[in-house]
Amino acid sequence: MTTEFPLVLVHNLVKRFAAGRGLWGFGRSRGVVAAVDDVSFHIPPGQTLGLVGESGCGKTTVGRTILRLVEPDGGRVVVDGADIFALKATELRAVRRRMQIVFQDPYGSLNPRMSVRQTLVEPLVIHRLANGAKGERERRIDALLEEVGLDRRLAGSYPHELSGGQRQRVGIARALSVEPKFLVLDEPVSALDVSVQAQVLNLLSDLQERRHLTYLFIAHDLAVVRQIADEVAVMYLGKLVERAPAAVLYRSPRHPYTASLLSAVPVPDPNAQRQRIVLTGDVPSPAHPPPGCAFHPRCPHPKKDERCRTVPPPLREVAAGQLAACHFAEEPMP
Amino acid sequence: MSELLLRVRDLKTYFVTEQGGGTARAVDGVSFDLHAGETLGLVGESGCGKTVTSLSLLRLVPEPPGHILPGSFVELEGRNLLVLAPKELRAIRGNEMAMIFQEPMTSLNPVFTVGDQIAEAAIVHQRLGRRAARARAIEMLALVGIPDPETRVDSYPHQLSGGMRQRVMIAMALVCHPKVLIADEPTTALDVTIQAQILELLARLQTELGMAVILITHDLGIVAGTVDRVLVMYAGEVVETAATPELFARPLHPYTEGLLASVPRLDTPWPRRRLHSIPGQVPAATAWPSGCRFHPRCPYAWDRCVAEDPPLLDAGTGDPGSHGVRCWLLAEPARRTRQRPP
Numbered sequence: 001m002t003t004e005f006p007l008v009l010v011h012n013l014v015k016r017f018a019a020g021r022g023l024w025g026f027g028r029s030r031g032v033v034a035a036v037d038d039v040s041f042h043i044p045p046g047q048t049l050g051l052v053g054e055s056g057c058g059k060t061t062v063g064r065t066i067l068r069l070v071e072p073d074g075g076r077v078v079v080d081g082a083d084i085f086a087l088k089a090t091e092l093r094a095v096r097r098r099m100q101i102v103f104q105d106p107y108g109s110l111n112p113r114m115s116v117r118q119t120l121v122e123p124l125v126i127h128r129l130a131n132g133a134k135g136e137r138e139r140r141i142d143a144l145l146e147e148v149g150l151d152r153r154l155a156g157s158y159p160h161e162l163s164g165g166q167r168q169r170v171g172i173a174r175a176l177s178v179e180p181k182f183l184v185l186d187e188p189v190s191a192l193d194v195s196v197q198a199q200v201l202n203l204l205s206d207l208q209e210r211r212h213l214t215y216l217f218i219a220h221d222l223a224v225v226r227q228i229a230d231e232v233a234v235m236y237l238g239k240l241v242e243r244a245p246a247a248v249l250y251r252s253p254r255h256p257y258t259a260s261l262l263s264a265v266p267v268p269d270p271n272a273q274r275q276r277i278v279l280t281g282d283v284p285s286p287a288h289p290p291p292g293c294a295f296h297p298r299c300p301h302p303k304k305d306e307r308c309r310t311v312p313p314p315l316r317e318v319a320a321g322q323l324a325a326c327h328f329a330e331e332p333m334p
Numbered sequence: 335m336s337e338l339l340l341r342v343r344d345l346k347t348y349f350v351t352e353q354g355g356g357t358a359r360a361v362d363g364v365s366f367d368l369h370a371g372e373t374l375g376l377v378g379e380s381g382c383g384k385t386v387t388s389l390s391l392l393r394l395v396p397e398p399p400g401h402i403l404p405g406s407f408v409e410l411e412g413r414n415l416l417v418l419a420p421k422e423l424r425a426i427r428g429n430e431m432a433m434i435f436q437e438p439m440t441s442l443n444p445v446f447t448v449g450d451q452i453a454e455a456a457i458v459h460q461r462l463g464r465r466a467a468r469a470r471a472i473e474m475l476a477l478v479g480i481p482d483p484e485t486r487v488d489s490y491p492h493q494l495s496g497g498m499r500q501r502v503m504i505a506m507a508l509v510c511h512p513k514v515l516i517a518d519e520p521t522t523a524l525d526v527t528i529q530a531q532i533l534e535l536l537a538r539l540q541t542e543l544g545m546a547v548i549l550i551t552h553d554l555g556i557v558a559g560t561v562d563r564v565l566v567m568y569a570g571e572v573v574e575t576a577a578t579p580e581l582f583a584r585p586l587h588p589y590t591e592g593l594l595a596s597v598p599r600l601d602t603p604w605p606r607r608r609l610h611s612i613p614g615q616v617p618a619a620t621a622w623p624s625g626c627r628f629h630p631r632c633p634y635a636w637d638r639c640v641a642e643d644p645p646l647l648d649a650g651t652g653d654p655g656s657h658g659v660r661c662w663l664l665a666e667p668a669r670r671t672r673q674r675p676p
Contacts, residue, residue: 054525055496163615164380193379194552198596198611205608220525223555223598227606247604264530266555268597270579278534279527282495 006042007080007214008182013039014074015065019287033286035061037238048215050229052222054283057235059218063184067099080181097127100175104187106167110159116170117155123177148173165196182214201227222265226250234258237286237294240315244322254324256301259333303328339546340368340410346403347390358619360386362570373547375561381616383570384550388516392427429459432507436519442491448502449487455509474505497528511543518550554597566590569627576657586649586659588632634669638662
């Protein structure tokens with residue numbers, strides 16, 4: 001890891017949601033769900049942090065809270081020197097130019113009544129960009145389309161006329177139009193077919209290199225994350241359970257949850273002699289996380305004991321640059 | 335080889351599209367055999383025709399706009415399902431041949447308990463009484479690994495997690511001990527740890543019950559770990575078929591080759607390399623390209639590929655018919671000049 005000052009700094013981020021109100025949201029709340037519980041990480045400029053976990057673990061909420069698309073309940077986020085949670089609404093708008101998001105479902109996140117051109121012009125208008133010489137916006141849009149590998153003639157098309165891969169390229173072009181430094185990529189390839197997924201992953205790598213972008217890459221697919229991330233953080237029930245440089249995490253995971261996730265990824269090789277750790281049970285409800293280590297009811301670690309059931313393990317450094325929240329991180333899963 | 339259960343020949347399912355868009359040839363001449371106890375994998379990307387193929391086997395394609403063309407042939411133990419009367423067909427569906435779908439939430443009825451839904455097939459096909467059917471439902475829930483089945487039998491679908499719902503779907507499909515189970519992307523909506531549980535469960539039940547399974551998936555990792563033989567589909571056709579180890583060791587169709595190289599995987603060396611990608615995208619089913627349908631995206635294509643539609647050619651493994659490839663490269667191997675993607 002470089003010692004360069006991080007472009008994105010997330011410190012003790014907390015986000016809670018009121019859970020289980022009665023019908024239509026009336027009545028007293030039956031509790032609070034800590035969707036994000038004390039999450040900290042940083043991303044050096046030009047690098048990618050992969051944030052992985054299963055559905056409901058809070059990874060999407062982390063991404064949205066950082067951008068203040070969802071208001072936080074605690075913590076501090078600094079993006080490119082701006083203290084995001086301290087900003088007033090008008091200041092926030094100006095800072096939004098530097099941080100953008102690409103969503104999973106390109107169909108749901110594009111306005112069906114706007115052509116590709118209109119979709120790409122809108123952010124320029126909002127941020128008062130490229131409003132100088134006549135035709136400047138047109139040139140800018142042509143350049144953007146070319147950069148994301150879309151034929152210029154598609155500028156007049158509407159989302160329903162495009163394929164999934166083309167729509168995701170439009171979503172990426174829209175995010176890039178205001179020249180951000182930081183992108184939250186929320187499951188950007190999981191709705192795409194394998195061959196198209198590879199195209200979009202390669203495009204994201206190229207763009208990062210060319211524009212020196214910083215990525216928070218949120219995904220459930222560990223094999224996809226391995227392809228792009230410099231560092232990986234694993235979430236379970238709102239908490240980070242492990243964080244390490246990608247090369248380290250994939251080679252020697254220290255948290256039993258990371259180890260189980262890795263072993264559950266199907267490998268396209270019929271001769272692969274891999275020992276699959278099949279976790280029993282489902283992810284518990286985040287409204288009622290188990291006491292102690294939240295993973296303990298499903299944990300396959302042979303040494304699991306009373307401590308796991310009562311004492312929440314802190315996220316601590318267990319090897320150079322590798323953090324894990326497990327009482328037995330020094331004795332990783334066999 | 336064990337007994338032949340299902341014989342599919344030249345299956346063609348077309349859809350007439352609205353607004354004069356033309357005819358979508360979703361499944362266009364698919365043939366395969368399925369033997370007792372075997373797992374067959376149907377692989378391909380969205381729009382390749384794998385789901386329509388599986389729906390056609392049980393004649394579940396909505397007609398109109400769809401229709402299965404005359405000359406198509408789906409034979410289950412000697413009976414052509416495509417010419418059966420509706421009543422005879424109903425006796426087969428859910429009984430001898432059953433299906434599980436990708437989305438367990440939308441495929442379960444939200445206003446009936448899971449017990450009622452599992453029991454229904456037993457009441458209809460095996461003429462069990464209500465009490466016996468309920469006992470059967472509990473037994474099935476236990477078989478698919480649902481804890482506390484006596485209580486869960488009275489649950490409604492929304493009270494269960496995604497993984498539990500998929501177990502219920504499997505229990506429903508297996509209640510009459512079908513000979514053939516069609517599983518259409520059974521784990522796509524699930525998290526990896528739950529996916530691992532469901533795949534393990536399907537493998538165990540297949541061994542215990544000795545049924546044949548047609549597994550439809552886009553995930554080559556799942557194929558490698560679970561199926562005996564693979565059919566790779568592209569643009570409504572089978573472009574390659576082989577036993578699983580053979581297919582992964584010697585993919586001969588450029589599409590299979592490209593697909594395998596596009597998959598991000600955990601077992602590649604570090605530092606990682608750029609992913610291979612197949613240029614372009616799957617064409618529309620109303621306008622398949624001429625000749626070989628893959629030619630516009632193929633790195634090897636030459637004029638013959640544009641002009642002539644290749645048949646499924648034998649790869650010459652010494653066992654005729656075991657490895658078929660719909661590609662002219664098999665007739666002109668010297669054309670395979672481009673370096674294979676890593």
